[in-house]
Structures are given as structure tokens and as C-alpha cells.
Amino acid sequence: MRWACILFPQLALDAVLRRRVEPERPLALLAGTPQRRVLQALNPAARALGLRRGQALAAAHALTRDFATADYDPADIERWQRFLAAWAYRFSSQVSLHYPRAVLLEVQSSLGLFGPWPGFEARLRQELTALGFRHRIVAAPHPAAARALVNVYDGLALDSQKALQACLGGLTVERSGLDRESASAFQRMGLRTLGQVLAMPRDSVARRFPATVLQHLDTLLGRRALALDCYTPPDRFDGRVELNFEVESHQALLFPLRRLTADLAAFLAGRDSGVQRFVLDLEHRNGAPTRVPVGLLSAEREAAMLFELARGRLEQLQVPAPVLAMRLLAKDLPAFVPQRRELFDDRPQQSLPWEQVRERLRARLGDDAVQVLQARADPRPEQAWRLGEEGTRPPQLAQAMRPGWLLREPVPLRGPAPRVLAGPERVESGWWDGGDVRRDYYCVETRGGQRAWVYRTVGEGGPLWLHGWFA
Amino acid sequence: MNGNVVALDALLDERRLWKGRALGRASSAQPTGHAALDALLPGGGWPDAALSEVLLPAAGVGELQVLWPTLARLSAAGERVALVAPPHIPFPPAWLAAGVDLRGLVLVQASGRDVLWAAEQCLRSGSCGAVLCWPGAVDDRALRRLQVAAETGQTLAFAYRASHDAFNPSPAALRLLLEAPGRVRVLKCRGGVAPDWAIPLAAG
Numbered sequence: 001m002r003w004a005c006i007l008f009p010q011l012a013l014d015a016v017l018r019r020r021v022e023p024e025r026p027l028a029l030l031a032g033t034p035q036r037r038v039l040q041a042l043n044p045a046a047r048a049l050g051l052r053r054g055q056a057l058a059a060a061h062a063l064t065r066d067f068a069t070a071d072y073d074p075a076d077i078e079r080w081q082r083f084l085a086a087w088a089y090r091f092s093s094q095v096s097l098h099y100p101r102a103v104l105l106e107v108q109s110s111l112g113l114f115g116p117w118p119g120f121e122a123r124l125r126q127e128l129t130a131l132g133f134r135h136r137i138v139a140a141p142h143p144a145a146a147r148a149l150v151n152v153y154d155g156l157a158l159d160s161q162k163a164l165q166a167c168l169g170g171l172t173v174e175r176s177g178l179d180r181e182s183a184s185a186f187q188r189m190g191l192r193t194l195g196q197v198l199a200m201p202r203d204s205v206a207r208r209f210p211a212t213v214l215q216h217l218d219t220l221l222g223r224r225a226l227a228l229d230c231y232t233p234p235d236r237f238d239g240r241v242e243l244n245f246e247v248e249s250h251q252a253l254l255f256p257l258r259r260l261t262a263d264l265a266a267f268l269a270g271r272d273s274g275v276q277r278f279v280l281d282l283e284h285r286n287g288a289p290t291r292v293p294v295g296l297l298s299a300e301r302e303a304a305m306l307f308e309l310a311r312g313r314l315e316q317l318q319v320p321a322p323v324l325a326m327r328l329l330a331k332d333l334p335a336f337v338p339q340r341r342e343l344f345d346d347r348p349q350q351s352l353p354w355e356q357v358r359e360r361l362r363a364r365l366g367d368d369a370v371q372v373l374q375a376r377a378d379p380r381p382e383q384a385w386r387l388g389e390e391g392t393r394p395p396q397l398a399q400a401m402r403p404g405w406l407l408r409e410p411v412p413l414r415g416p417a418p419r420v421l422a423g424p425e426r427v428e429s430g431w432w433d434g435g436d437v438r439r440d441y442y443c444v445e446t447r448g449g450q451r452a453w454v455y456r457t458v459g460e461g462g463p464l465w466l467h468g469w470f471a
Numbered sequence: 472m473n474g475n476v477v478a479l480d481a482l483l484d485e486r487r488l489w490k491g492r493a494l495g496r497a498s499s500a501q502p503t504g505h506a507a508l509d510a511l512l513p514g515g516g517w518p519d520a521a522l523s524e525v526l527l528p529a530a531g532v533g534e535l536q537v538l539w540p541t542l543a544r545l546s547a548a549g550e551r552v553a554l555v556a557p558p559h560i561p562f563p564p565a566w567l568a569a570g571v572d573l574r575g576l577v578l579v580q581a582s583g584r585d586v587l588w589a590a591e592q593c594l595r596s597g598s599c600g601a602v603l604c605w606p607g608a609v610d611d612r613a614l615r616r617l618q619v620a621a622e623t624g625q626t627l628a629f630a631y632r633a634s635h636d637a638f639n640p641s642p643a644a645l646r647l648l649l650e651a652p653g654r655v656r657v658l659k660c661r662g663g664v665a666p667d668w669a670i671p672l673a674a675g
């Protein structure tokens with residue numbers, strides 16, 4: 001068993017349903033010319049209303065009007081297939097989109113990482129269900145055989161060539177992937193199953209049928225290798241959700257946002273990268289879309305966290321006009337470095353790592369709300385500190401007789417004359433950069449008993465200026 | 472008389488009965504760094520995983536000196552210390568002289584109700600060793616939230632408040648009042664009786 005084929009039997013419908021809040025409501029996808037719209041795909045609720053595939057829209061409307069419609073878009077299907085390939089890339093390095101509406105992936109070499117196939121398969125199914133895609137999975141020794149068998153089976157896993165031949169032999173001719181003409185020719189010859197076809201002498205098949213027939217049969221059995229184009233994931237993520245009505249409240253934007261961030265997380269997991277900066281575009285009927293940039297300090301990829309951060313930014317926003325669609329664009333995808341955790345952590349009850357808390361705080365309070373303090377080697381108090389990002393290594397310069405609190409701006413010291421405890425200490429510097437300072441600093445005690453750090457500019461009278469508190 | 476016999480130990484265990492002054496006290500995991508203050512507090516240090524209040528009449532009366540030894544000890548152990556909405560800039564030379572490693576010191580700028588929110592997030596996450604906040608005028612419900620968050624995250628929480636709030640009840644496990652510069656009085660300590668005298672706070 002080397003290849004798994006995942007078939008998405010209703011990819012177009014799932015792609016539309018998954019962005020709806022209530023997927024159980026009747027829905028029909030429409031195709032055809034504007035003059036004659038036909039129902040292309042239906043969900044079970046719509047089928048229960050008596051609608052049929054291929055029905056004209058006018059006929060369907062004569063029956064009932066209680067169903068929603070959406071356009072059947074082949075480009076959309078292709079885009080979702082590529083998205084699913086990006087998802088599958090996480091599980092295998094060889095992923096192919098050789099067949100429409102299906103993803104082939106090589107699984108033998110991934111078993112060491114993801115465990116034996118039943119567990120691996122369960123995980124694939126679980127993630128696909130969470131993403132909202134219906135699927136059928138078959139594992140077989142050859143890619144073409146897996147594709148042919150997934151037409152009929154679901155959950156089949158074949159290990160040996162013998163079992164494969166037995167299974168393939170049971171396939172009917174028209175479902176074996178042969179072209180329609182040859183399939184009907186076989187049927188007219190009385191050959192209903194692939195087993196009967198395979199039992200025929202090779203030379204007579206070669207004489208009566210085009211060369212493609214034998215080639216296909218050989219590929220199915222693995223006698224002939226199938227050349228597959230391997231999928232390589234793109235360097236950027238671009239997801240878009242069209243809303244089916246004009247949205248003005250944040251609440252209604254949360255559902256598409258959750259889908260988009262979950263898709264982004266699945267994509268990032270497949271590429272083993274994180275995201276540091278992404279943009280949410282809220283599209284309006286007129287005018288330019290509203291951009292909501294979301295920036296993080298370090299690369300992250302957890303779905304719940306990305307959702308919460310984007311939500312924090314979105315809730316701060318005043319949307320100028322109703323929103324018609326939402327688009328998530330991520331171009332900067334650096335490598336993801338998992339956080340190092342120790343097995344015996346001092347704080348086993350720690351529920352949330354600091355990085356996540358920090359991003360949450362920044363999302364609500366602003367990008368520069370969380371900072372660390374850095375000391376600088378400058379005698380001028382105003383220049384002796386700086387706020388910076390975390391992770392930098394500031395110089396560590398200790399100085400005695402400095403106050404614990406420094407006022408952002410010096411203010412005149414009010415009240416009765418204080419008692420001088422220490423000083424003056426002359427600070428004279430900065431003639432080279434325009435921030436010239438000539439001051440005499442004193443440590444004083446006010447009448448109320450507070451200890452303050454005050455100064456008076458050299459050569460000037462006037463009030464003492466309060467610059468800090470010895471707290 | 473002999474109808475209800477209750478063991479003294481049981482009452483003590485339930486904390487329904489407090490001894491006036493316990494003699495043999497367990498050494499706390501979070502000593503304050505001030506020997507005189509440690510001697511007064513029931514656990515021999517800060518109440519662990521709880522909110523402590525520091526009440527002060529005005530800035531510059533030793534409100535940082537109370538905490539500097541604790542912050543120095545935590546930052547030396549590699550713990551993170553968050554200052555939520557400090558009223559002034561922590562001046563690096565003095566903090567370094569007090570032994571605080573600035574790399575573990577995080578400033579969170581917030582205002583209004585966001586101060587409480589940010590402090591609660593930091594506390595609840597359990598990723599900080601201590602969280603200091605300046606919440607301004609708050610009611611006891613907000614303080615109770617901080618107290619619960621400190622318990623959840625097993626973190627030391629400190630709230631700086633004005634000294635006239637001393638008359639209002641508070642759910643904090645420990646309330647310290649800085650009466651005069653360098654003089655601290657314990658107003659309330661959970662698990663013990665607050666002494667009715669103030670003690671001098673030695674620098675460092």
C-alpha cells in the first residue's frame with residue numbers, strides 16, 4: 001500500500017456550504033447560460049424538497065421557492081482542490097492533483113510519522129470533516145488503482161498485489177476509468193467486470209482497441225508507472241469568503257473569519273511555516289476595501305489564536321459601509337519555530353504561554369502597548385531609558401542615587417521649600433546632539449515626606465523642576 | 472456543657488479559630504525580602520497566588536522599595552514581571568541598582584477599564600511571576616476578579632491604590648498601608664491578625 005486517493009464527491013457544494021452559517025438549509029448550485037439556468041448540485045435538504053439535478057431553475061421555482069442558490073463556479077472548484085492539496089501536503093511530500101476533484105498522496109513513507117494506516121486515515125477524516133469537506137478515502141499500491149477503487153469503495157485499504165487484483169476484478173467496466181467508447185464496446189461484448197476484461201488475451205485486446213486501453217489496464221495493475229505532477233504549495237495564502245448578504249455587524253463577520261483563519265492554519269501546517277503578518281480585506285459594494293492588518297511579533301500558526309487576534313483587531317474597527325466579502329491575504333510566511341517547553345516545567349498549571357498573552361494584549365491595546373524597558377548609557381535622564389520590543393539585549397548599567405520613577409515630562413515643584421537631602425549633582429551633557437542639558441540635581445524631601453528628585457538649570461533661577469520620585 | 476465537644480484542632484484547621492500570634496511559622500515561598508515585614512506576615516512572606524494591595528498617600532514614599540527585593544528575586548529566577556499602566560517611567564538605573572533584571576520586566580500601557588482587563592489576562596495566563604497594576608479607582612468586584620485571576624494563574628498580584636481606599640473593604644489577601652515614607656502598616660492579612668503598629672521599612 002503506497003498511495004491514498006481522497007475523492008471529494010461534492011466539492012463544489014461543500015465549498016459553498018462550508019461558508020454558510022446554517023448548512024442544513026436547502027441550497028442549489030446553478031450552472032448554464034443566463035437564459036436557461038439549471039440546477040447543477042443540491043444538498044440533501046434541497047433534494048427532499050423534490051428538486052432534481054438538471055432541472056431548469058424555472059421549473060424548480062414552480063415547485064418551491066424555499067431554497068437558496070449559488071453559482072457553480074469551475075474556477076472555484078479548482079481553487080479548493082489546490083487548497084486541499086496544500087492541506088494534504090502536511091501528511092506527505094508527494095501530493096498530486098492528477099485527477100479532478102481528487103487528491104492523491106503517497107502514504108507509505110509517512111506511516112513512520114503518523115502511525116499505522118487505520119489511525120492515519122482516521123486523522124485525515126477527522127481533519128477533513130472539521131474543514132467541512134465530504135470525502136472518500138482508499139489506499140492501494142498504485143495511484144491509478146486507488147483512484148479507480150475510490151469510485152466504488154470508501155475506507156478500503158489494500159496491501160498486496162493479489163488483493164488489489166481481486167478488488168479491481170470486481171469493478172464494473174464503466175466505473176473502471178476506461179474511456180466511454182471502449183467501456184461500452186466491452187459491455188456490448190458481454191464483458192461486465194474488469195476481471196473479465198483482464199482475463200482476455202492481451203494481443204486480441206491490443207488488436208481490437210486503441211492503445212490507451214491496454215495502457216490504462218497496465219497502469220491500474222501497476223505494470224506501468226503513472227507519471228504524476230507533484231504539487232508544490234504556493235508561497236502565499238489568499239482566501240476569500242463571499243457573504244450572501246450585506247453585513248454591518250461584527251458578530252456576523254466572526255463566522256467567515258473563523259473559517260478563513262482555520263483555512264490559513266491548515267495551509268500553514270502543510271507548509272510547516274507560520275504567519276507573522278496578514279491582511280484582512282473587507283470588501284464593500286463601492287469603493288476600496290477596508291484593510292485590517294494583523295501583525296504578530298513572532299510566527300504563529302494555531303487556528304484558535306489567529307482567530308482571536310484577528311477578532312481583536314476587527315472589533316476595534318469602525319466599518320464605513322456594509323461588507324460583502326472578506327478576504328485574507330498572507331504573504332509573509334516565515335518558518336515556524338515551535339516554542340521550547342520543558343518536560344518538568346516549574347509552573348505545570350500554566351495554561352497560556354506568554355507569547356499568546358502578549359499578542360492578545362497587543363491586539364486590544366495597540367501594537368506598542370507591550371514593551372520592555374532598556375537602559376542606555378547616557379547621563380541625561382531623558383536619554384537614559386528607551387522602550388523597545390521584547391527580545392533585545394539592553395546594556396545593564398546600574399547607578400546609585402537615582403529615583404525609581406522618572407516623570408515623562410519634568411513639572412515645576414509646588415508647595416513650600418523642600419529639605420535638601422543630597423546634592424547638588426551636576427549633569428552636563430548633550431552639546432553634540434542639540435539636546436543640551438546643564439542641570440544641578442538634588443534629592444529633596446517635601447513637607448509631606450515624599451522624596452523627590454528635582455533639578456534647577458545652571459545659571460537660572462526660578463522654581464525647582466520635579467523629575468522623579470524615590471519610591 | 473458536654474453536649475457539643477469540638478476538637479480544637481478541627482476548628483484551627485478550618486480556620487474558624489485563629490491563634491493570636493503563631494510562633495512557629497512556615498517559611499513562605501515568596502518572602503518579601505524585608506525581614507521585619509516577613510516577621511509580621513502570617514506565612515512569612517507574600518500570600519502566594521493571591522492579590523496584595525499597597526496603599527499609599529502619594530508617590531515617592533517607598534512604594535517600589537517594598538517590592539524591589541521580590542522583583543529582583545523573581546527576575547533573577549527568570550520569571551517575567553508585568554507592570555500594567557505604571558504612573559511614571561521606571562527609571563532603569565535605579566531598578567538595575569535594586570537588582571531587577573530589565574529583560575524580564577514588561578510594561579503594558581493601558582488606560583481605563585483596559586488596565587483591569589490587561590492585568591487579569593496577565594494573571595490568568597500564569598506566564599508571569601508577578602503582575603503589578605495601577606488600576607486607579609476600582610470597586611471591590613474588580614479587585615475580586617483580580618484575586619480570582621491570581622488564584623487561577625498561581626501568580627503574585629499587586630495593586631497600587633490611594634490610601635483613602637483603606638476604609639473601603641477589599642477582597643485582597645494582604646493590605647499594606649505606607650503611612651509615612653519608609654513606614655508600613657499591615658491593615659489586613661489573611662490567616663492572621665493584623666498587628667496594630669507600623670514598622671520601618673529598611674531600604675533594600
